[in-house]
Amino acid sequence: MTVDQGGAPADAPLSLPAKLRQLAAERPDDIGLRFIALDGSEPAFSYAELNRRSSQLAAALAERGVVSGDVVALGLRNSPQLVLAALATWKLGATPVPVRWDVPDWELERVKEAINGRVFLGAADLGWIDETENAPVPDLPDQVSPRVQGICSSGSTGNPKIIVMERPAVYREVVTTPFIAAWGVTVPRPETILVPAPMYHANGFAPLQHLFAGDQLVVLEKFDAARVVDVIERYRVSTFTATPTMLQRIAALPDIDDRDLTSIQWIIQGAALMPRTLMHRWIGLIGPEKIVSIYGMTEALGLTALRGDEWLEHQGSVGRGLGDTEMRVLGPDGEVLPLGEIGDIYLRSATSPAYTYVGDAPRLPSTPDGFASAGDLGYLDADGYLYLVDRRVDMIVTGGANVFPAEVEAAIIDHPGVSDVVVVGLRDESWGRRVHAIIAPTDAAAPPTTEEIRTFTRSRLAAYKVPKTVEVVDAIPRSEATKVNRGALVKARGG
Structure with missing residues (x-):
């Protein structure tokens, strides 16, 4: 059996910090992060810079008491500081939890109290984060956070819900494989991934995993349809994930039909049901084979998906179970409903990571054999495709x-x-x-x-x-x- 320099088996999974160090050594000058700020600036960070700066910030967080197993709450809007803080948190073996900052103060305080993190980083800490660049670069031990991340999910009513993924913060190639590969498509690597959504959202924070795969992230400070298209053209963006509202605003740009979208290899549409006319519009813009619609939830109960060409045969569907995801549509007494009848959607996946809640939020309803529901309503057709109609509470x-x-x-x-x-x-x-x-x-x-x-x-x-x-x-x-x-x-x- 071969071992690496740290004494671990060579085939053992690398921690996320170790993977970043590897990239910094092998591709020190390649750009890993580009930030598109509202003031027009576009700072870029190489893998060597990301590794160095996150180590400096990690040492500063350690001085504030952060140790392995802790939670660090990140109440920062999209920014280089947010990315560095997440990387630094992993370097200490702690769990980063991005927090919505666009909520009233009373709600933010309630979420912070529920998270009960060792440190909360907010807008007031931006200067402090920047100042750590002047500190010595520490030699940090390799650590693995036992819980890779948490995501907040709360509205103006009900208890704050912090969903924590119960898997260690190690590099997993399967997580960073382009989603479109499930359809047998091979796309050029490294990818250039646009992040148009706030990174407190699961779809915004997930691209950080692709940073460890050597892909380049282009992060917008704030979504703007015109800026999205400009960035796609200038930096030859290959993929992004967007909500239907974002796609609607992009498609509504008066010159969108004349813009160069040829760099796009594939996109993901998620977070809400895609209107049929909007799907047809995007099929016309980039082609059906480049669009993937997904249905899932932060708790990672399972995932359904379909590509645009499949969608044309099952219009309105959110797809079939991906991988080992199983689906059931149940009635009010827990009975399995006939095809075409609307009921509660339940999913089950043995390979999805387990989740826990921090705070007082109740767990999702589940069946004795392990199916669970996020409260969405839908139905199945004869070919096994799922159709989402809405949330039960709405x-x-x-x-x-x-x-x-x-x-x-x-x-x-x-x-x-x-x-x-x-x-x-x-x-x-x-x-x-x-x-x-x-x-x-x-x-x-x-x-x-x-x-x-x-x-x-x-x-x-x-x-x-x-x-x-x-x-x-x-x-x-x-x-x-x-x-x-x-x-x-x-x-x-x-x-």
Whole structure:
């Protein structure tokens, strides 16, 4: 048996810090991170710089008491400092937990209390992080965090939920293999990966694993559709992950059909249901074989996926189980429902990492044989493809009938006078709940009328799904990750 210089078996998995040191030695001058700041600057960091700077910051964090097994909360917006802090945390054998910073102070304090991390790094620590560059470069022992990362998931109501992945922070090639490889596609490596989403979100933090594979990350400080396309062209971006809202805004750019998107090898669409017209638009922009739609959750219960050419044969689907993921659609008494009947989606995967919650959030409902549900509703077709309709908590019961906001939103967004829409259920004496559409107009000076929206929607949906009321706003309040808090919207309108 051969051993490496540290005395470990040569075929033993490398810790994430050891993998970074290896890259710094083998490719010291290659750019690993490029940051696209709002002020127009675009600082770049080589693998040697990332290794050195994260070691300096790790020593500074150790002076603040961080030891192996601790949690470090990272309340930083997308920035080089956030990436360095995550790398430094792993170098100490601790667990990084990115934290939403775009929430009210009271909610941030509640999340911080739930995490109970050894250190919280926020905007006030940016200068301190930068100052560590002047410190000596320490010789750190190789350490492996027992828990690779945590992700926060909480709204304005309910208990904060911090989801921690119970697997060690070691380099796993399978995690960094391009997702499109599941369809037998080989893409050039290293990839240039655009990160348009906030890194407090699972889809934004996950690309850090690709840094250890030698891929280059191009991180946006904040999502902007025009800037995304500019960066794709200038840095020949090969892949990115985006929400439907992001893709909608990119596709709506007036010159998008004339822009150069040929560097894109593949993209992932996730986080929400993709409207059919938007999928067709992107198929026209880059081709169906380059689009992958996925359905999963931060708890990593399992994953479904399909490529754009499959989607054309199963329009509206979020795919079949990937790898060993199994699916069930269950009724209210836990019974397996017939094909085509809407019920609660349950997933099971033996190879998915176990998760735990930090805080008081209850675990997801599960079956005795290991299937679990994140609260989404959907159905299966005869070919085993899953169709997601909406979250159970968002379903509107109006006049005794069930209405799924995502379906109504998908119908309304095609109106040429609508740039964004959210549908909620509001208290109503006659209907129990009425379907209420909140729209942001394409032209603020000439927004569509309620009757225009109702007539347009009536041509696409059953009458009971048509919004009873329509509200025009300047902009839909979305988080940096483009998500909406429906509960807050309903509360602000009287419940």
